[in-house]
Amino acid sequence: MKNTFGNNLTVTLFGESHGDFIGAVLDGVSPGIKIDRENIDKRLSQRRPSGKISTARVERDEYIIASGEYQGYTTGTPLTVLIPNTNKKSGDYEKLAKTPRPSHADYTAECKYHGFQDRRGGGHFSGRITAALVAVGAILESALADKGILIGTHISELHGVADRGFEVYGDDIATLNSSAFPVLREVTYENMMREIEKAAAMGDSVGGILESAVIGLPAGVGEPWFDTLEGMLAHALFSVPAVKGVEFGLGFAFADVYGSEGNDAFRIDGGKIVTETNNSGGINGGISNGMPIIFRTAIKPTPSIFKSQKTVNLEDMSDTTIEISGRHDPAIIHRARTVIDAVTAITLADAFTTRFGTDYLASKD
């Protein structure tokens, strides 16, 4: 399905960095979801570059809900968000055509689209496209929150600097979601910022690890094979540019423990079934077990750096170098986090709609 994702609720993504609009279509959304424009604005602003750690390009992210909304609620018909591209600078994109940037999609796009791709600003591969995902994700995020399901993410590691892990789930989520640079300990912020500034000073960039939690998801959502919660979430998460790894619960650390250490014992807590540990990250056999869903995503350093890099000239097939001018983010991990929350909301809303039908996510008011 290429640019469409989901089963009963789908999202279709389109646009290029320098086209007229980027956008996303949500289909299969419940009628009667209150459109939470405040959350859309908050999430778009978190994704938007701002301040010294980000690119200088000012993107206003005005958006239009072009269909599927009436009098403040979803109609149940396809909901389309359009975001106009207003600040398009015509760079020297002919150069990119000849000398692909290392670890960018310039070369693979050439192989796939045979030169017909729109190279301006990264075209369809631009991180800017994620703004549309963030907008529709924000709508579903609010709808899920209405059902008691909260999604939140913090930067758990950045170039060697680690944050503490999730502890008290509920409290953290609210705070994280209103922060532009979400961490769980104040000192982490300062240490990470120092790393980012150091990288910026060198004309370089840093990556890191994001840790996400989903609270309040009832048990019994997901499928045993293929459309496991892990599989669907990972499918969506790997669409977020720069994501190169996804793990649930203990994840790769399972390699070092015994089964007796890794297993999550059940116990009764206040009449409810819970597990003593949550090494499974809230998922067994592909299906939610009622504990928080916990996953981590690896974010590579943004490949756009000021340093000179080796590349090739596609025209004469010779070795050469490239210096990428323009605006570069030394870190995009805090912005990527917003996209991760968005695709998580989309994936869960789809799993819910598949499980409980197309009216399930309607607001109660």
Place this chain on the structure above:
Amino acid sequence: MKNTFGNNLTVTLFGESHGDFIGAVLDGVSPGIKIDRENIDKRLSQRRPSGKISTARVERDEYIIASGEYQGYTTGTPLTVLIPNTNKKSGDYEKLAKTPRPSHADYTAECKYHGFQDRRGGGHFSGRITAALVAVGAILESALADKGILIGTHISELHGVADRGFEVYGDDIATLNSSAFPVLREVTYENMMREIEKAAAMGDSVGGILESAVIGLPAGVGEPWFDTLEGMLAHALFSVPAVKGVEFGLGFAFADVYGSEGNDAFRIDGGKIVTETNNSGGINGGISNGMPIIFRTAIKPTPSIFKSQKTVNLEDMSDTTIEISGRHDPAIIHRARTVIDAVTAITLADAFTTRFGTDYLASKD
């Protein structure tokens, strides 16, 4: 799509551990692929438990190609593999109904299927179901090999014991694919075996990390969003029981490097474009770049152990303990590897068929 995966070429999986048959249907397969029964047998035997490190249950894995084959070649119509369940012991499955095994799917299945699930031997969640995936994957694996595309996996870590990484891609693959316990250094085998035996002696189990390589994939396969090569592979890989993490190239290690270190410089090598490093794991912007695809999957220790574990009694909602009798594998990572190769073959064959049409994978002879 639940138990169906893929776009232009799909696989549908069905069956329970103690039903009459488990099976898989491949649809959209090219006509004229030579059915490589030797490879099916080899791969099934690698997946099958055998020897002291595995469960005592002898599974013969006879299989029937019930449709889609004629005179040794695929017909182009749905190809169905059926595997009869011949060795079904009727255990005390009523007990499981009341006391779910920690980190198994017993509890989540109950939440999803309301008691109607077949609990015998894990039912639809049984690892045995993967035998059908392995069989159809083996057919596609041979078809891809015919096109010069090789898939192979080694155990890169097992309870703290590490193998060396891939170095010389081509040579390793052939050797790995004929080994029942694939590692790249002989000493690794002994050290890992010692860990497994230690765990077995304690009635416990161990997990690890598998590293896979895909060699010979042309550049230009995959999609920019959602159906990225990473997203499609991860979607399939997380179906493999026990997989809790997937990373490509440097993966989570990207958190510790600068962009200048993580970027893969291009250069010309023998008239071909290659990258000096392969930190991207062969994928940029979701699309293959012509370098080997490299990914790692985290395998949790099998949750079936002999040790007594805490659980709950679902009937009276009280705390209790469980001791799981029967056959347990102290390690299943070497068997999981075969399933990983199978779903990789399926995912790549799908990506190819989508890109090049439904006749693409036909044999040349």
Place this chain on the structure above:
Amino acid sequence: MKNTFGNNLTVTLFGESHGDFIGAVLDGVSPGIKIDRENIDKRLSQRRPSGKISTARVERDEYIIASGEYQGYTTGTPLTVLIPNTNKKSGDYEKLAKTPRPSHADYTAECKYHGFQDRRGGGHFSGRITAALVAVGAILESALADKGILIGTHISELHGVADRGFEVYGDDIATLNSSAFPVLREVTYENMMREIEKAAAMGDSVGGILESAVIGLPAGVGEPWFDTLEGMLAHALFSVPAVKGVEFGLGFAFADVYGSEGNDAFRIDGGKIVTETNNSGGINGGISNGMPIIFRTAIKPTPSIFKSQKTVNLEDMSDTTIEISGRHDPAIIHRARTVIDAVTAITLADAFTTRFGTDYLASKD
């Protein structure tokens, strides 16, 4: 999706006439549906050739529910029906390879599968494959009936002989569903039988029109675009071999009426909204309006006839003739009707599951 159909509930079909098994996989089915084996048997026997008006080949239609059933109920995991091919005669299929039968799929299969197709008995194109559809359809038909939704079909026309139309919906359905040759007037049966015998005597065949009704479907099921009830039903119906036309309500007769005649006026009847006429066939804007769904399907005469026919020799590209020996049905319309009821049940069960979630069709007992 080729051999898979449906959104939230899917059916996957496989098999060839002379393979080991034909079969179908239902995925996304609610857990807890009582398997109505009596209905499966009844429906399979209606589809099966018998008596003088049908082919002499005796097909016993034994079937195995190979997965997805436990203790008489659906488990919620994929339900697979397998039907062994027991009565395989090895005809002269090499001849078919050279001289395609007119209006059969021999030639188009050759163009699509390049000679790799299994030609024995029509292979994957054999009407026999529909037995698997009938079996899984019968399970869903009973589940829908439990919810008050009834599906029934009569032969409304056969080679110029017309039956009366539906009048009293509820009563007719029960009677129709227990008849091997369903008509609404007794005299129709005799007249149609006479036509069939006449055709048989000439070594020829006849077609006709089937009219189907769905009673009890609540209003609000279906989608405005693409997955309209009409579109989904038609998609499935055109899979039934020999179907060459589908119309809803007045259908093609709309060409002769004014809007004021064709529109269905609303009125209140016993506190419920009904329409005075049902020219729309129970569907407006792709969505059910609570009135019976009424549609008709055109069934072409079976192309297998004893008369000599002109065809070509594919080897030397010359004109030639063919006489098709073996068993031929002079009419298959009464058997096709069972397949139409089956795909209707599948399509509606899918629309329901999409609308109301995956637990919706579970039995109440």
Place this chain on the structure above:
Amino acid sequence: MKNTFGNNLTVTLFGESHGDFIGAVLDGVSPGIKIDRENIDKRLSQRRPSGKISTARVERDEYIIASGEYQGYTTGTPLTVLIPNTNKKSGDYEKLAKTPRPSHADYTAECKYHGFQDRRGGGHFSGRITAALVAVGAILESALADKGILIGTHISELHGVADRGFEVYGDDIATLNSSAFPVLREVTYENMMREIEKAAAMGDSVGGILESAVIGLPAGVGEPWFDTLEGMLAHALFSVPAVKGVEFGLGFAFADVYGSEGNDAFRIDGGKIVTETNNSGGINGGISNGMPIIFRTAIKPTPSIFKSQKTVNLEDMSDTTIEISGRHDPAIIHRARTVIDAVTAITLADAFTTRFGTDYLASKD
């Protein structure tokens, strides 16, 4: 998939009559297709109401290709057409909320969307939405024409007035496609126009039958089950508002012929295999046989008429009447024809892309 249709090439439709934009996203389109804006304009103008036989609302159908085009060619990434809704009159839509129009979607929309639907101008059910389909269909139509595949439609019947059938396929198509009211005989035009004027004078409306031909489609395209050419085309065609029937080749007339009359004999013609008749409409076993694809669609009279009609008041559940003011088309069949050509182009382009891969439809220049 609700508002998304297709397998390897998909179209997603969105918008409401009085929203900001309606639009469609084509995904999976080959890179390098020349965007034929002339054809888009021609096709949009044919769909647009004009002259005395159509509604007085002037729709300019300006459109924006918001993504997926660069320098006049498709990029291969999702192509989005947006059409602004510029001429929105705020009618008395509250009234519609209470008294649903007969044979419109007002009542079924209420049942499905619980009052959240946008009722203005028919909302998502408005025929206006088809403008977006027409635009993207026109792009694919030109791409198919580049490969020698032509699509054309004439009005074969209008309220009892019949046109002649297709005879010389190639010549007709070109002429039909440049006509705003496509018929094959001049006298048909006058007779049909007279019927339309008569209906208009009475405040009533008329329907009819459209006959379409696809010329130049190679043999071997389509699938045996479910995604048969007939099934895929019918699925798309029933999305076109007012379509209530679809038949291929002889269609419903098969009910009156013997197999020996209905079968299409093969013969060699100029070294090519053709059939003497084309009663199958170019499709056997769901797959194209190289002859023209011929199908007919039944178009119901537009339900918007000036005459007073019986309906109900949804608020107090009482009987009442409605007079629909505003603009009404006495006939929309000539406009519906453009939408039918569009969805035919989309469906065939999808079947081709599935068969031959994603690069297949690229222009040769």
